[in-house]
Amino acid sequence: MIPLTPEQARNRHSSGELYTAVASPREGTAPELRVEMRLETGYASVVFMDEYGRDTLDYTFTLISGALFLETVRSYSYGHSQERGGYADTDRTETYEFTTNGVVQRTVEVDGQESTESRHDIDVSTNWEPVPDFGAYSSLIRRER
Template identity: 30%
Template sequence: MAKLFFGEWWNEEHKFLSVPMTEEEARAVYEAGGEISVVLAEGEVATYHPDVNPDFDAEDDGGDPVQWFLYADLRRSVRLPDQPDVVLVDFFDFWGSVDASYRFELMSDGRLFLTQVAEYDYPDATRYHESTSWETLTTHGFAPEGTSSVTTARRLADGTKEMSRTDFRNGDFSTHWEPVPAWGEWASITRRDRSRPA
């Protein structure tokens, strides 16, 4: 049965949770507006804390992949335009490679809006790939007023990249809105398929 684990950050490459927390500790950080990470895993996860296991070796002591990783930085305070309050959600394949990354930003009405979806395609699906090793990266951008874009980057055989972008207007993004999750209510914001009911 899948379980939730909490900490400061999930290391995608070596598959461990840094500075693990109890649920009570994580909830206090989250509700105070601090940075928090949540992962959903089928089994136990590897963890690292400099005060607990300082000899942790990421290469040897990392663990198994997780299903999704949520990072919240919701201070709910005034910030610079390029530093919005965000919730990031990464989804992983069987090997732990990032399959898709969702970015939600806090809007002026107090709700979150899905502003970006990045989808990763790798050279093969038989092993783990770092997210930077994509063969094709498709990035969807969305704005609340209905504009959107699709940017596709492809790595060619000669090592160069091919880029294309298409812009759209008058989109219906009603499924992109999310309330700021109350502690523990992660089911809606961690939907890979946004057309599925929460």
């Protein structure tokens, strides 16, 4: 895949088309995060990666009434594996799915076994983010939420 120029990415942001912005890695290191935006379908995602280029934390947002709502948080653990990239197998995945009315469902998958629990009346006011201008992702890419 040929990388987009900043102007091409800016145009895609304006039109709502899909684009991915990758944080510039230090020389000789894997990128630490990427932002995927497709506002025409109401989608935004922030993915944090480890030193092997594997996804470790994924925040998925959906566009609701002109703002982004953090709908899904998924964390990935690879144990002692040093496999690289998107083909590495996780040993544990933990997913939180939020609704705007304060319901959260937590699913943990370990070695193919899955357990799920739900909670109600959760304060989700911090799950809302303004739609960022192109390149102004500092609020969206906060790891600690």
